[in-house]
Amino acid sequence: MTDLTRLTLAAARDGLKQKSFSSAELTAAYLKAIEAANPSLNAYVAVSADEAHAMAKQSDAKLAAGEGGPLEGVPLGIKDLFATKGVHTQAASHILDSFKPEYESTVTSQLWRDGAVMLGKLNMDEFAMGSSNETSYYGPVINPWRADNSNAQLVPGGSSGGSASAVSAWLCAGATATDTGGSIRQPAALTGTVGVKPTYGRCSRWGIVAFASSLDQAGPIARTVEDSAIMLGSMAGFDPKDSTSAELAVPDFAAAVERGVKGLVIGIPREYRMDGMPEEIEQLWQQGIAWLKAEGAEVRDITLPHTKYALPAYYIVAPAEASSNLARYDGVKFGLRDTGKDITDLYNLSRAEGFGREVKRRVMIGTYVLSAGYYDAYYVRAQKVRTLIKRDFETVFNDGVDAILTPATPSAAFGVGDEDMKADPVKMYLNDVFTVTVNMAGLPGIAVPAGKDSAGLPLGLQLIGKPFDEETLFAAGRVLERSAGIDFAPTPWW
Numbered sequence: 001m002t003d004l005t006r007l008t009l010a011a012a013r014d015g016l017k018q019k020s021f022s023s024a025e026l027t028a029a030y031l032k033a034i035e036a037a038n039p040s041l042n043a044y045v046a047v048s049a050d051e052a053h054a055m056a057k058q059s060d061a062k063l064a065a066g067e068g069g070p071l072e073g074v075p076l077g078i079k080d081l082f083a084t085k086g087v088h089t090q091a092a093s094h095i096l097d098s099f100k101p102e103y104e105s106t107v108t109s110q111l112w113r114d115g116a117v118m119l120g121k122l123n124m125d126e127f128a129m130g131s132s133n134e135t136s137y138y139g140p141v142i143n144p145w146r147a148d149n150s151n152a153q154l155v156p157g158g159s160s161g162g163s164a165s166a167v168s169a170w171l172c173a174g175a176t177a178t179d180t181g182g183s184i185r186q187p188a189a190l191t192g193t194v195g196v197k198p199t200y201g202r203c204s205r206w207g208i209v210a211f212a213s214s215l216d217q218a219g220p221i222a223r224t225v226e227d228s229a230i231m232l233g234s235m236a237g238f239d240p241k242d243s244t245s246a247e248l249a250v251p252d253f254a255a256a257v258e259r260g261v262k263g264l265v266i267g268i269p270r271e272y273r274m275d276g277m278p279e280e281i282e283q284l285w286q287q288g289i290a291w292l293k294a295e296g297a298e299v300r301d302i303t304l305p306h307t308k309y310a311l312p313a314y315y316i317v318a319p320a321e322a323s324s325n326l327a328r329y330d331g332v333k334f335g336l337r338d339t340g341k342d343i344t345d346l347y348n349l350s351r352a353e354g355f356g357r358e359v360k361r362r363v364m365i366g367t368y369v370l371s372a373g374y375y376d377a378y379y380v381r382a383q384k385v386r387t388l389i390k391r392d393f394e395t396v397f398n399d400g401v402d403a404i405l406t407p408a409t410p411s412a413a414f415g416v417g418d419e420d421m422k423a424d425p426v427k428m429y430l431n432d433v434f435t436v437t438v439n440m441a442g443l444p445g446i447a448v449p450a451g452k453d454s455a456g457l458p459l460g461l462q463l464i465g466k467p468f469d470e471e472t473l474f475a476a477g478r479v480l481e482r483s484a485g486i487d488f489a490p491t492p493w494w
Contacts, residue, residue: 043162
């Protein structure tokens, strides 16, 4: 029998329905793989083995009775940002020390409704603030990929690095993730996996620890475009508990995967050709264009003139919202509490100990741009820029473009503890240069592995779609995936 953990989510789902193996066997195989690999990769911060065995047993009973949901018996990993009732939920932060919620996030409750099995909680950048998964209180996540002829540890990207690393290393059939400025698509691109950031409002944010409320969106990371489409079908849907949730029917995303791109118009934005962009990224981009043309798509040069303002505007809006959202963590009702001589001292000491360096940096930036005298100069202006960025996309889509093709990241994975990145936070922030526009405009995006660099590391391409048109992204993403024809599987070293 094929190693059960190497099956795609779709193959695992079909094997369970055909009774080729049981959910108990599949779950046990994943738990064994986690036990062997996690000490090296640090992808999981909590393994819920007891819950996984119990859920698998329930799924096997349903499958034996000819029942079960779309994900019945399929084991998944859950990013530590999603509330899971009675199970570790800390956003990889010390400030939420020992927190176990008494409620379940809407997204995870829908996955359990459809029969999925929870393997555990996945590591991430603290409060989803980071592009390398090095800001976690639980230490950095390690990328399963290594450069040719090198043992150097590489980052998996962030903030959903645990999700990407676990999927890439066969430690779950798929994983939940969140994307505020690229936190699904960037780690997917750096690990040879598929990451989908849905349209803002497609998935409920209820029960997800907030970073920047107008930008955050849940989505899947999986091994294939089909797997990600299957997962999103369960994760998406209207939720009256989330005022930003869109009251729209959930399409059959999986049915759109093999639809093809014949007749579609694909836009190529000139502003994404950045100064100093590696030749390998440009070559991959051109290859992606050729693949889509060969499948019958029309390719058109387009302009998104306000792109250059997206990153600075994002790093005003996101920290501003973060400083407001994180004000609730004060050491009083839950999580870490330090002692102080009075309530103000308690706040100060708890936050000083509980928040990591990157979180403190962003809270201070956010508080500054919202302060009297600077609110109009920074925050209001950034919101106006955001409107212009959104209008750029609307103009292009109204002009007949169906989707936009861009690189997913400016480079392949870099080293853990990279000195240049540590010394200059702006260099780290530039890893999101191709992805933040999508969040600023509330659009859907998908990152698909499409090639490798000269060192044998995976590189991804990004497709950006119209609001609530994820189906076109799945269809075009599948064309890129099939055209690349590469097995994006790392060589195990762990």
